[in-house]
Amino acid sequence: xxxxxxxxxxxxxxxxxxxxxxxxxxxxxxxxxxxxxxxxxxxxxxxxxxxxxxxxxxxxxxxxxxxxxxxxxxxxxxxxxxxxxxxxxxxxxxxxxxxxxxxxxxxxxxxxxxxxxxxxxxxxxxxxxxxxxxxxxxxxxxxxxxxxxxxxxxxxxxxxxxxxxxxxxxxxxxxxxxxxxxxxxxxxxxxxxxx
Numbered sequence: 582x583x584x585x586x587x588x589x590x591x592x593x594x595x596x597x598x599x600x601x602x603x604x605x606x607x608x609x610x611x612x613x614x615x616x617x618x619x620x621x622x623x624x625x626x627x628x629x630x631x632x633x634x635x636x637x638x639x640x641x642x643x644x645x646x647x648x649x650x651x652x653x654x655x656x657x658x659x660x661x662x663x664x665x666x667x668x669x670x671x672x673x674x675x676x677x678x679x680x681x682x683x684x685x686x687x688x689x690x691x692x693x694x695x696x697x698x699x700x701x702x703x704x705x706x707x708x709x710x711x712x713x714x715x716x717x718x719x720x721x722x723x724x725x726x727x728x729x730x731x732x733x734x735x736x737x738x739x740x741x742x743x744x745x746x747x748x749x750x751x752x753x754x755x756x757x758x759x760x761x762x763x764x765x766x767x768x769x770x771x772x773x774x775x776x
Contacts, residue, residue, distance in 0.1 A: 600645070603628060605747050607636055608645070612742055615649045652742065660705035663734040664712045666720060667698035674725035681723060687715050698730065709733070 600608070606626040610617060617625075623633040640646045655663065670678050682688055682702070689703040702720070706712045712731065721729045 600746070604636055604640060604645075605745055607633065607640070608745055609747070611637075611646070611649075612745075655705050659707055662706050662709055662712055663737060664704050664706075664716070665732045665734065666702040666704055666716055667694075667730040667732070668700045668702060668720065669697075669727040669729075670699045670725050671727050678723065678725035681725070682720075685719070687719070 603626055607622065610622055610625050619634050619637070620630050622637075623630040626633060628636075637646070655661070678700075682691055687704055687706075689705055691703075692701045693699065694701050704712060704715060706715065712733070716729055716731050720726060
């Protein structure tokens with residue numbers, strides 16, 4: 582296998598080694614049905630059951646597959662309000678900020694970002710007041726937080742569980758500059774957030 586162990590999300594946005602075609606097919610099948618049997622998976626990707634079992638175990642060991650879980654509709658589970666919380670953190674407080682937010686079950690995900698803000702949190706609640714209470718009473722109250730900006734999500738159009746390299750279309754490179762992309766370098770001390 583040509584996968585680098587421990588790469589992926591722990592590598593700060595760097596890619597793991599290339600996956601071969603069979604591994605990509607396995608991941609695509611598991612994305613659509615994580616409960617598929619090894620026998621059915623082997624049949625779909627046209628390899629032996631022993632081969633598919635070894636490959637899945639290897640993908641797990643290499644950190645490419647990080648787990649199996651049910652997909653849940655948050656609104657139907659009682660969390661109908663979603664918000665994006667953009668957080669700006671005081672310099673030199675990244676480590677304690679990360680430690681604190683990792684323990685908060687209210688946060689669905691956290692992404693460290695470039696640009697005006699330092700991080701984007703996705704949070705959910707049964708009603709808007711609970712979003713307000715959490716953002717103002719918990720996140721903004723952290724000594725590490727310099728500012729917050731909250732955006733309520735009006736409609737969640739789609740969410741893909743993950744993308745594979747084979748999902749991305751090949752596009753021609755354009756020589757002419759059609760627009761500019763704003764890029765802001767990460768502040769000092771943010772590089773270690775992946776560890």
